[in-house]
Amino acid sequence: MFHITLARGGVTGFGTLMESSGAAVSMTQQAMQSLGAHYGFVPLFFVVSVAVPLIEETIFRGVFLRAAAGPLGVGLAVLLQAVVFAALHEVPAVMPIICSLALLAAWLTVRSGGLIAPMVLHGTNNLIVISVLSTIAAKLNGAPH
DSSP, X not given: OOOXXXXXXXXXXXXXXXXHTTOOOOHHHHHHHHHHHHHOHHHHHHIIIIIHHHHHHIIIIIIIXXXXXXXXXXXXXXXXXXXXXXXXXXXXXXXXXXXXXXXXXXXXHHHHSSSHHHHHHHHHHHHHHHHHHHHHHHHHHXXXX
């Protein structure tokens, strides 16, 4: 069963779509649901679209990619960081998509020499995902969004 909750003007219940389809719900999805339920959509938007991309891009493309590129070469480092990044996102069904986005983020990092482009890509992706899931959950439950 799908559910959505309107809390403090925010929409929660993003993980319920995955959960209802029989897919595993990750600890990350549970944390996002809790954040949205307790604080609303605006803090959820900030965490998912700004804070998480800033932190993850710094770790994976800023540190991991650059550290691995020395001993492994850029090509293998790009592939390795993408696989590790996808694996740490906990939901096997979306790992190919996340791996593809990580490959693109790494390419942007190598091409630009910085982290702004992959951070914008990551934040935009996350914003689209939470917006789409919120809208779908609201429509399935007949709730206003």
